[in-house]
Amino acid sequence: MGRIGVVLTNLGGPDTPDAIRPFLENLFSDPLILAFGPGFLRRFVARRIAKGRAPKVAKDYALIGGASPLVRLTDLQARALKARLEARAPGRFACAVAMRYWRPFTEEAVRALLAAGCDRFLHLPLYPQESEATTESSSRELRRVLAALAPGAPLDEVRSYHDDPGYVAAVRATVDEALAAVRAQGATAPQVLFSAHGLPQRFERRGDPYVREIQATRAAVAAGLPVPTHLSFQSRVGPVAWVKPYTDATIERLATEGVRDLVVVPLGFVSDHFETLYEIDRMYGDLARSRGVERFVRAPSLNDRADFVEALASIVLRRCP
Numbered sequence: 277m278g279r280i281g282v283v284l285t286n287l288g289g290p291d292t293p294d295a296i297r298p299f300l301e302n303l304f305s306d307p308l309i310l311a312f313g314p315g316f317l318r319r320f321v322a323r324r325i326a327k328g329r330a331p332k333v334a335k336d337y338a339l340i341g342g343a344s345p346l347v348r349l350t351d352l353q354a355r356a357l358k359a360r361l362e363a364r365a366p367g368r369f370a371c372a373v374a375m376r377y378w379r380p381f382t383e384e385a386v387r388a389l390l391a392a393g394c395d396r397f398l399h400l401p402l403y404p405q406e407s408e409a410t411t412e413s414s415s416r417e418l419r420r421v422l423a424a425l426a427p428g429a430p431l432d433e434v435r436s437y438h439d440d441p442g443y444v445a446a447v448r449a450t451v452d453e454a455l456a457a458v459r460a461q462g463a464t465a466p467q468v469l470f471s472a473h474g475l476p477q478r479f480e481r482r483g484d485p486y487v488r489e490i491q492a493t494r495a496a497v498a499a500g501l502p503v504p505t506h507l508s509f510q511s512r513v514g515p516v517a518w519v520k521p522y523t524d525a526t527i528e529r530l531a532t533e534g535v536r537d538l539v540v541v542p543l544g545f546v547s548d549h550f551e552t553l554y555e556i557d558r559m560y561g562d563l564a565r566s567r568g569v570e571r572f573v574r575a576p577s578l579n580d581r582a583d584f585v586e587a588l589a590s591i592v593l594r595r596c597p
Contacts, residue, residue, distance in 0.1 A: 278396065280369050280596050281389030282361070283382070284354050285414035286402040288375025289344025289549055295378060296334050300326035302377040308413045340553040347375065349547040350402065352580040353588075360589035369592070370394055376414050382421045390426060397422060398596060399433040400588065402546050404443055405472075405493060406436035407486035408479060434595060438489040442587025444496045446578055447543070451497060454539045454575035461571045463537035467504045469526060470494045470543040471560075473551060474509035474518045487519055490544055497543075506530070507543075510560075511551050527560055531567035538564055541575040546584065548577045 287303075290296040304310045304322035312318065337343060354371040361369040370392040374385035389397065399418055403410040415433060422429055437443050451468060458466050472490045480487050491507065498505040508526040512518040523540075530538065540560065542552045556574050564572045578584040 279367070279392060279394045281392065281394030281397045282357070282369055282371045282400050282592060283374050283385050283389070283397060283418055284350060284357070284371060284400050284402055285374045285376065285418065286346065286350055287410065288378035289346040290337065290378060291343050291347055293334055293337065293342050296337060297326050297330040299378045300329055300333065306413055308409055336554050337550065339558060340550070344549055346547055346549045347373070347379070349579050353547070353585065356580045356585040357588050360585055361592060364589065364593060374414070374418065376417060382417045383425070386421050386425050396430045398592060399431065400592060401434065403544070404436065404546065405438045405486050405489035405544050407475060408484050409475065411435055432595060434591060436485070436489060437591050438493045439496055440587060440591060442590050443584070444493065446581060446584040446587055447497045449583060450575040450578065451501070451539070451541055454541070454573050455503065458537055458539055458571050458573040463571050466537040466539055467506065467530065467535050468498070468501065468539045468541060469506045469508060469530070470541045471508050471510050471523045471556060472543040473545065474512045477517045477519055480519055494543060510555055523560060524563060527564050528567055531564060531569050536568065536570045538569050538571070539573050539575060542577060546578045548579060552577055
């Protein structure tokens with residue numbers, strides 16, 4: 277019997293400043309992201325959007341080192357997961373990273389797993405909450421590549437683990453750590469804001485499960501917390517309507533209501549990336565302090581924490597006993 281190739285998928289991010297524009301072109305060329313017209317027209321519009329957005333995005337990335345750490349962190353997650361699987365099921369699994377919009381692309385991951393002797397595959401998205409814009413987009417690309425490189429190879433998929441006890445416990449541990457940190461700074465009445473990546477409302481209207489799964493994760497993580505909690509959505513772009521409430525508006529409301537100690541939890545993000553390092557740490561942190569919040573602490577990202585990696589290993593082994 278061959279090995280099972282675990283494909284860890286994420287959206288990816290520009291690994292150099294020169295990669296920002298082509299990354300954006302790939303993102304907006306995805307028909308699940310920019311849903312209109314024939315492919316050639318969508319790609320033309322994607323190039324125009326990328327050209328217009330790239331200079332501003334590059335300035336923002338420059339504030340966090342010029343590029344995204346997502347690929348490096350995801351590689352650490354894959355290596356740690358491989359080690360945990362090897363300890364619990366020697367020789368059965370190999371792991372590879374497949375980014376949707378920038379290197380390493382899905383084809384690179386599948387070729388590496390085939391070279392490692394894999395004849396079956398498991399899609400393990402690093403999106404704990406399922407969405408057409410993330411989970412399904414990566415799934416379609418993986419199925420396309422497998423059909424070309426390994427036709428007939430069995431593929432199983434983890435579509436969601438938003439309520440997995442190990443995942444929930446790992447996120448809760450980061451919340452507890454952040455609350456301890458803000459109290460060590462002198463906070464006496466902290467509140468917790470769970471901030472998830474936003475989604476255009478059109479997805480939710482046609483039945484996308486993402487928002488309700490985010491709400492379920494928040495409820496599970498917050499259960500028993502002795503402080504008030506809130507949920508909001510960040511990272512919206514473009515003129516379309518996105519799910520609410522927005523993170524910036526929520527921070528302004530909480531500050532107006534007198535909140536002076538705020539913990540922000542990046543919910544649904546499993547790695548540090550632009551959304552945590554720039555949007556939360558810099559943009560929302562500056563906003564909060566300008567409105568009177570005195571202590572602003574972000575909960576640490578999961579990255580390659582042992583409890584999160586152990587949760588992923590358990591998910592894999594339950595799916596492939």
